[in-house]
Amino acid sequence: MNIKWQILTRVGAILVSCLLIVSMVVTIIFIKQGEENVLEEQNTQVLQAAQQIDSMINEIQVFANNMIIDPSVQRALFGSSGKQMSQGEAFYLAVEQLKNFKALRDDIHSIALVTKDNQIVWETKLSDGDYFKELMRQEWYQEIGKTSHAQFSTIHEVADANGHRSKTLSYIVPVYNMQQYQKAKGYIIINLFPDKFENLLQVLEPSYHQITWSQGGRTILTKRFTKNAENNSNFIEQKYKETDLCAYAKNSSISIINPSLMAEFLVILALLVAGLLIMVPTIKYIVEPLKTLSDFMDDTKANYNPLSQIVVPPVSKKHTAKEIIVLNQTFSNLLQELHEQTERRVEYEKKMQQLRTEMILSQVKPHFLYNTLNSISIMARQKNAKNIEDITQSLITLLQKSIVYEDQEMVCTLGEEIEMLKEYTTIQQYRYQDKFSVDIDISDDLLSYPVPRFILQPIVENSIFHGITPKAGQGTIWISAAITEEHFVLLVDDDGIGMEEENIVSALDNPSDEKLQLTVKGSIGLKNLKERLEIIYGEKAQIVIHTQPGVGFSVEIQIPYTEN
Structure with a gap:
């Protein structure tokens, strides 16, 4: 399958996937919105039911309060005579009070006034007198009778004189003396x-599995319309004043066959078809430059020579997408960079080979000098010439350690480098009659770190020859080492005559300027050291120089640091 059909297939798959995802999202949003609307409607229904129940309770409370403050009730309970009211008088009192509460006439079953010790003062129920006595013996009454505020009972059953049992909801109100405050009697x-x-709760049956009415924290009535009400249902709780309704609402299914939803599907389908029609010329606009570049890449792969300069054929910027132009240019830059890296690698190998050759050739003189000086040292010891013996022995040790055979590395530990440097400075101190002193401040834990051989000797040599010997009086050379986050740092300072910093920096930055190298003192040794560091570490090593005429010269060598 060529690239054109690959793009067509994949873009088409992406468009279809996007259509399906958008359709699913729209459907989910529609269903979610519908469920939220249903839930909101169910919450409103329960709240309205709670408000209606509270309105009915409020009317009962007002009726009860009017009964409590009636003088005949107060006299019957708090009077001195203790005369009880007859059923006829009690019935008349209830009828008189109900004149102002027409809505309650058919709802009240009976009324009674009882004392705290459950003695009936009067009652409106025309029975054999046992009705309220039985009522007060029930468990719910025993619990409510311990409180000091009005409460509803749960729905219970009570039998009349004929043995007929009926469901009853009792509202019990404590009666206080209206003349003086005291406990309810x-x-x-x-x-x-x-x-x-x-009936008010029954109206909610079509939309609910179960609904529970609580008043003042006491469950009064529970209507269960289906089994397992808690499963697959929404729990709704609405509280209005002291009336609390808890309901398990049915989950209403939302139909996806909806005109507005179908219209959205059709719009998405139309967009899909339009996208496919627009895609065909667009793909051609993209594919042709890509095919040209692909063919060139295949040809380059088959006939590539990194030492040859390869030019990528340019593309027309007028009829080519920006990304393809960038891709073409990137491939061209990649080939150019690869060519330059190859050239640098070849040059690097040449320098390394040259360095190895110079090191091998340099071994001839040290061997000859080592043998000759060893003979001089023996003769000086025989003649008791201590100074000649010491300087000769230092030179022998220095030459011996400077020989690097072909199978040895070009690095040594910092401790070995310091020992070679001490031998060198010993020779120079004999030569210049203690013109200078050397102060080495390096902790023992740094002496095992590997450094290039003779990394310090050229710098110390420059300090002696170009900094301290031209100076009047004695001089000092300080040598130290430290570890930073990324580098192992060697620092060589002197208090010699110094020089202009820009001159030495310019000489190091322009190694090909032979005239400048000869003009600036000490630059040749630093240039050679810089080249050695580049061969070993590449661009990760640096030489930082700080100098000022009359103040001194400071060289900081930074090589890459690794813990291992």
Whole structure:
């Protein structure tokens, strides 16, 4: 399959995938919005039911309060005579109070006034007198009777004189003396038919599995319409004043066959077709330059020579996408960089070979000098010429350690480098009659780190010859080492005559300027050291110079640091 059909297939797959994803997202959003609307509607229904129940309770509370403050009730409970009211008087009192509460006439089952010790003062129920006695013996009444505020009971059953049992909801209100504040002496019990409350909750059956009515923290009524109400349902709780309704609402399924949703699908499908029609010329616009570049890459791969300069054929900027132009240029830059790297590598190998040759040739003189000086040292010892013996022995040791055979590395430990440097400075101190002193401040844990051989000797030589010997009086050379985050640092300072910093920096930056190299003192040794560091470490090593006429000369060598 060529690149054109590959792009067509993949872009088409991307468009179809995008269509499916967008369709799924739109469907999920639509269903989610529908569920949120249903949930909001269910919350509103439960809240409205709670408000209606609270309105009914409020009317019952007002009726009960009017009964409590009625003088006949106060006299019956707090009067001195202790005379009880007859059922007829109690019935008349209830009828008089209900004149102002027409909505409660059919809801009240019976009313009674009882004392704290459960003695009936009067009742409206025309029965054999055992009705309220049985009522007060029930468990719910025993719990409510311990409180000091009005409460509803749970729905319970009570039998009348004929043995007929009926469901009743009791509202119990403590009665206080209206003349003086004291503890409640009795209660008014108002028994209600719970039909209205049950019917109000029954209306919610189509949308709910179960609904529970609580009043003041006490569960009054639970209507369970289906089994396993807690499964696959939304829990809703609405509280209005003291009325609390908890419901398990049914999950309503939202149909995806919706006109607005279908219209969105059609729009997305139309966009897909339009995208495919636009894609064909666009792909041609992209593919042709890519094919040209691909063919050139194949040809380069088959006939590539890194030492040859290869030019990538340019593309037309007028009819080619910017990204393809960048790709073409990037490939061209890659070939150019590879060519330059190859040239640098060839040059590097030449320098390394030249360095190896020079090192091998340089071994001839040290061997000859070593043998000759060894003979001089023996003769000086026989003649008791201590100075001649010491300087000769230092030179022998220096020459011996400077010989690098072909199978040896061009590096040594810093400790070995310091020992060779001490031998060298010993010779120079005899030569210049203690013109200078050397102060070495390097901790023992740094002496095992590997450094290039003779990395310090050329710098110390420059300090002696070009810095201290031209100076009046004695001079000092300080040598130290340190470790930074990325480098192992060697530092050589002197208090010689110094020079203009820009001159020495210019000489190091222009190694091909032979006239400048001869003019600036000490630059040749530093230039050779810089080339050696570049061969070993590449661009990771640096030489930093700070100098000032009359102040001194400082050389800082930074080589890459690794813990191993």
